[in-house]
Amino acid sequence: MTRFGLFRWSVLAAALTPAASLVYWTFTGDLTANPVDFITDTTGTTALSLLVFTLTVTPLRRVTSRNELIRLRRMLGLLAFFYACLHMLTWIVLDWFFDVASMAADVTERPYIMMGMATFLLLVPLAATSTTAMIRRLGRRWQPLHRLVYVAAATAVIHFWWVVKADFRQPRLWAVALCVLFGFRVWWVLQAHAPARA
Numbered sequence: 614m615t616r617f618g619l620f621r622w623s624v625l626a627a628a629l630t631p632a633a634s635l636v637y638w639t640f641t642g643d644l645t646a647n648p649v650d651f652i653t654d655t656t657g658t659t660a661l662s663l664l665v666f667t668l669t670v671t672p673l674r675r676v677t678s679r680n681e682l683i684r685l686r687r688m689l690g691l692l693a694f695f696y697a698c699l700h701m702l703t704w705i706v707l708d709w710f711f712d713v714a715s716m717a718a719d720v721t722e723r724p725y726i727m728m729g730m731a732t733f734l735l736l737v738p739l740a741a742t743s744t745t746a747m748i749r750r751l752g753r754r755w756q757p758l759h760r761l762v763y764v765a766a767a768t769a770v771i772h773f774w775w776v777v778k779a780d781f782r783q784p785r786l787w788a789v790a791l792c793v794l795f796g797f798r799v800w801w802v803l804q805a806h807a808p809a810r811a
């Protein structure tokens with residue numbers, strides 16, 4: 614296996630560790646005094662982290678000129694979606710046990726739930742169009758569609774911000790990281806369109 618292949622497997626193993634730990638702690642009874650909150654927080658934080666890591670791949674690739682890094686992007690994006698699904702399923706199954714009326718009320722009454730739902734709905738078309746066949750099928754439309762990942766990351770940070778009641782350090786940190794990544798993107802587009810100097 615190449616060194617990059619090994620690196621990719623290590624990233625995959627690291628990204629799956631929170632899910633594996635949750636399964637392990639379920640069997641050992643170590644999911645804290647409030648298991649549902651713990652699972653919700655772990656899956657939510659991991660989904661957001663992976664989403665932001667997905668956005669770091671392209672800038673890293675530009676800075677290091679290591680083109681193979683692009684192969685991490687789809688994997689990280691799909692892992693973010695996987696955790697977002699676990700996070701949402703926790704809410705559907707463990708919080709509400711499929712009680713559709715209560716879930717609908719929760720979405721309309723609590724703005725942070727609505728923002729979480731919006732984030733999840735933004736991630737669905739991105740995950741659905743991440744296969745090689747879909748990339749080919751969508752052609753030039755694929756890239757503009759996948760820029761939605763910035764919107765999804767922004768709504769995820771807002772969701773986190775609205776969840777928090779007192780200590781805003783973590784959502785603030787994610788907001789700054791996102792602004793830096795977005796700034797990099799804008800700067801890069803401006804550079805590409807800047808008139809050539811004589």
Ligand code: HEM
Pocket residue numbers: 650653654655656657658659660661664697700701704726728729730731732733769772773776
């Ligand atoms: C159907 C969609 C979603 C629902 C219903 C939902 C619901 C929740 C709930 C109930 C909490 C815990 C609130 C509390 O502790 O009082 C939470 C926290 C959180 N969610 Fe979501 N969420 C959704 C989607 C998402 C998505 C897509 C992401 C990220 C990509 C995300 C990231 C987070 C984060 C980072 C937290 C805070 C965790 C912490 O306190 O450490 N959520 N969400």
